[in-house]
Amino acid sequence: MTDLAALLRQWSETQLAALGTHERLNEEAARSGSLLRAPATTADVVAAEQRLGTRFPPSFRAFLLLSDGAYGDTMGPVTDNPPGESMGFLPAAELRWYRDVEPELVAMWVRTQDEIDEANGGPDLTPVHEYGEVRDHRPVRDALLIARGFDANCSLLVPVGGPGPGEEWEVWDHYKEGASRWSSFRAFLVDAVEEQVGVEADEGTTRHLLAATQAGDVRASIVLGRVRSPEAAPALMAAARDGIATTSVLQALARIGGPEVVAFLVGLDLPDWEERQRQHALATIGTPAALDHLAAVGGCYELARVGDPRGTEIAAAQLRSTDDVSTALVAASVLRAQPDPRWVPDLLVALDRATNDQLRLSVLGALQACGAHTDPGAQSPSDSR
Secondary structure, X not given: OHHHHHHHHHHHHHHHHOOOOOOEEOHHHHHHOXXXXXXXXXXXXXXXXXHHOOOOOHHHHHHHHHOOOEOEEOOEEOEEEOEOOOOOEOOHHHOEEHHHHOHHHHXXXXXXXXXXXXXXXXXXXXXXXXXXXXXXXXXXXXXXXXXXOOOOOEEEEEOOOOOOOOOOOEEEEEEOOEEEEEOOHHHHHHHHHHHHHOEOOOHHHHHHHHHHHHOOOHHHHHHHOOEOOHHHHHHHHHHHHOOOOHHHHHHHHXXXXXXXXXXXXXXXXXXXXXXXXXXXXXXXXXOHHHHHHHHHOOOXXXXXXXXXXXXXXXXXXXXXXXXXXXXXXXXXXXHHHOOOHHHHHHHHHHHHHOOOHHHHHHHHHHHHHOOOOOOOOOOOHHHHO
16 A cells, blocks of 8 residues: 555646646645545445445555545546546545446447447457557446546446456546546556656667557557657657657657757648647747747747746737637637736727637637626627627
């Protein structure tokens, strides 16, 4: 249990360190400085097991005895501003069978899996890996709801393959389109920490990961994106120039950082649809040169994400002048996430110019966040002329 206690503390610390500058932790976690809660007593855990008619798998049971739920889950930390998808791992007294909470969703997933298998001529026997895609959703019938998010998002503890007493259950990060899985609660914690901390890999190991990723190894692609070793940079840069595994490669280069990587990313020839990934990498590196490039290309979203005040200023300027709906939607989202009354005139100009319903709603939401009293059904200035 001591080992798990250290892992839990590391999970909490890395999750908190990864919060965006404008994300506000919920009050309880902010007060304690941790995602962890007071431990459950053995009596609390036994009472929950008796109520549910089961015995919790080892690492999840140990978790409850160290922290009775948490202010975070498979969807991330619980935040208040803006509201996130996470509501946190539930305490033992609030754990329930998923089929009792969402019987229609459970039935739908079982029915859908039957239809998928019939269409494919049988079950998908592709090997599974940590944080891999769930390929058989039927075990959801016996899943325990351990965290509930907004909409259909939730965290589940799932007894896949009929585990016996003392054996682990899988943890699923479940969402509308499917689910990702880990082999145990401990495996989830290890993977979540590694995602934030990164992995060491020399040039040879990096080339192996690149080759495996090209061959369709999804787990290799995930690990490749976590490489943080400077000696891997040449192989990663060569792959980026050749358009190989661009998403994972840019994620890794962002972890490595440094002037050479920034200069490479700025000069890298990328298709338009991958520009957002370049901007995200530069913002993650966060050096003055990287942020100056973002300002020069109008990267308001990524600048705002890392707390650069130019992000909101650029967003306001874009709303005043752009005719591109996608650009305006991003700009409005930035001002909504970091509201200030001084953006109201710019948002009113954008509302006057907007002909797209989605953009009008986004601008109205930003106006409300900035303290302006607006009526979604009211006319904009141009409507009354």
